[in-house]
Amino acid sequence: MEKADDHCLSKLQLTVPSDDRPSVLRLRELLAACSKSIENGDTHQSEALISELVNYLDCISEAAETELDNGDTESDAFEVLNEIYRFISSPSLDQGTIDTLSFDLPKAVSKFIRVGGCLEIVDSIIDRFVTLCSPRDMLSVLCEALDLQTTKAATCAAPFLSGLSKVIRSIQRRHFEQIKVAVPVVLNALKAVDFETSEGDVNCDTLYARAMDIASSIQSVCVKLVDGKVQEKLHSLLGLYVLQIMALFSVSMSHEVSSCLPFVSKLSSFLPFCGLSYAGLITGFDIDKISNNIIGEDEDDYTACFSYIKHGACLSVLWGFISEEVAQAADEKVNVLKDELTSKQTERWKAIGMFRHILSFAALSWKLKKHAIDFLLCIHGSESFDDKQSDYISYMPSLFAALQAVQIIIMYAPDATLRRNGFDLFKKLLADIPYSQRFDMFRALIMNSDSPSMVGLLLDLVKGEMHAELCQKRAAGSLQVDTKARSEPSFCTPSILELVELVLRPPKGGPPVLPEQSDAVLSALNLYRYVLITEATGNTNYTGVLLKSNLQKSYNEWLLPLRTLVTGIMSENKTDYDEITVDIECALNPVELVLYRCIDLVEEKLR
Incomplete structure (x- = not known):
């Protein structure tokens, strides 16, 4: 924590000493009054004082945010945050006061992130609450704080993600139930950033690094568990979480593909731990397995937070196709997968049906769609299919959807080479359809x-x-x-x-x-x-x-x-x-x- 204090205080060397700052003096008065009323058990008064404290902090953070060129307001923000950290770090502070303040102060201090340069001290404040308070209580506090983030303040989620990572490691009982509550909150916060934040937002890298830390925390809990059934469920939950992150990250990436490989490689390393293979992901088998293990029939809201797991499954394989480094991290050999899909038509159809999710995904970059087309061209097989078999009919709806997705590539791709490759794939997919169904497929495509x-x-x-x-x-x-x-x-x-x-x-x-x-x-x-x-x-x-x-x-x-x-x-x-x-x-x-x-x-x- 000394690093955070030194970092902030070093920026204030040329400013007025904190003792003479009205903002800090007023903050001390409010903190002391809150502490006294809480210790006295005066609930009504403590609630009013805490509300006043939060409003005061909001005023300071808003002033610092709107007057970024004003050195005084920025200095006020740093001094206020340091004062809060000193206050909650005092060994004489009553535990009841810490517990009560933990419900409101984390949300209030998170808004200072928008000032710039305050992330480290805000992290330290929230980390202090996580250290001193009950993991179960802090899990609720941090999840509620994440849930309340608006699109404008979505980047304020970073300290809460870091706090959740630490809280998850501290949970002592009912691990699966508590982590299951936290995961959708995290994913929804990331989704809000990905689809509403403009391209190139520097905060995305920080958010995803912390989302990765949460995955590592869940993994560490899995390793410690003794109950096999709970461990299996947590493995499945981690798998769903990783696939959703894979999709969200792939959508949000504003960098060159090569610069994304370290993150994707690290994320892919969770796949074998969760029992997920490229073959199982690309055919949908592993998706069904882990989904059925986690999501009940009456959990529509929970299903919504994993809306991109099929996209993530395909993208996991696609990143392995793009980079051998990623495939090695996932403990996979892409050439073996391609050979299997080339020689087995039904498995190939399943893969094509899965890939329709990313080909038709408007938010995904054309760069990744180009790699997706290249991959599907690689698995074109020459196996003749026996029309007398009846099970192929069940694959026709997903193949139809895949063909429609390729049509979008042919019509709207900005690059002529990509359009041409899309058309080549389109013809090969049609040729892969049994002759008895091919005319009906043409008619359906024309009519739709x-x-x-x-x-x-x-x-x-x-x-x-x-x-x-x-x-x-x-x-x-x-x-x-x-x-x-x-x-x-x-x-x-x-x-x-x-x-x-x-x-x-x-x-x-x-x-x-x-x-x-x-x-x-x-x-x-x-x-x-x-x-x-x-x-x-x-x-x-x-x-x-x-x-x-x-x-x-x-x-x-x-x-x-x-x-x-x-x-x-x-x-x-x-x-x-x-x-x-x-x-x-x-x-x-x-x-x-x-x-x-x-x-x-x-x-x-x-x-």
Whole structure:
């Protein structure tokens, strides 16, 4: 503690002696009055005096914060804090006075952190209370203080985190129950800082260092426990805490990836202690195991504080992929994990489903998302899947969500290389889906996309799938002229026309909106033209596109209304030559070209 006193007093060498400072004299009067009333058992008077003391400290901290260039107010703040420390360190002070003041003084002195340079002495004051008071009482005091922190004062949480770290080590009984109360309070305080504090806040490093100290304290308690069941629960709680911290830290990082590695390595060292492996984390098995061990069915509030544990699980593995140092700290070999995921399709699907959490996480940096894409590209497998198995259907919802997350990368990533890699991954994920489910996946993605460009891209991929299937049929000599239903899954079915209709005659009615939806319309027309030409030249009719009823429907309900719309827009723009008009014409020219080709083909078949 001498270090803290010397640090503060050294800054006051050129100022007025503390004895002559009105602020310190007034503080001494209030502290003495509080002590006397508490010793006398006058509850009403002591409450009033403590309230006055807190208000007085608030005034000093606010003055020092708002007048940072004023040396006198800053000196007052240092002297006041030193006086409080001297007072509570007095050997003659009654324990009852210490206990009573512990409920209010820690919160009051924490506000001085915003003055700058006061963290060390504030830490010392709170540490003194932790040393002198009951661990159970201080746990409640510190948790309440953390709970009351506002976004503006979130950085005031630092001394309370440090205090909790010491309190946890001092708990004598009911370790799990008391730590379980503290953990969500800590995580919620960190979350408030991460998502509300501007990038580059220097206080984040301090907060996370202290959050790490709390993890170390929980670990030390685990080691001392004799009761195996309680120890197992505390291991699980520590695991959840570490994963949530991993996610919050990864979101808050404003530094280069390399500068984050020491912290992540140290955090990863807790994973094997908690029985967590990369394989268990990336497939979700370990998450379910430790969650079920801690969170009851009726604990929705408790679940909320661990809202990013799945993100943290994926990020734990991702950091190991980024750095061998991190993987070694977690006692893992990433190459072994990649080989396992490459060779086992269901495990790979589980991993892809888990990674959707970070790919769609808006708060996560593009740097980390780039590494996530690279990792998923590394685990692309070549194992053929037996469509006759039924369990793969259960993975389709999570794969659908993962594909939607990759779509976000393709559309919005600021870097062209990342967008290109995202598209490569998108195609590989689709190819990894059993053929019997692939068309349904395409249809679901198209129906749930609000991006015309993405719809156009998906329709182009559908055309590619259809072309590949027809080439296989020709190679096998199995082309059929009839349109009877076939039992094997296929892209060459009447359902292909349903996809075209979704764009050319939207479910909500009317023709598509142009030029906004020109990308989707162009791809739909190209797909329709491809189907027409392929079926006609191959003497087949798998899709039913050559049926007279379908030709008349497409002609009257899709093509003619679209022609009316396109020609109307083009004629309106003939008199204008501004930039917008040129953009519209450039968007509609290819649409018009393919549209008239489709009309010619249909009219030829209807003759």
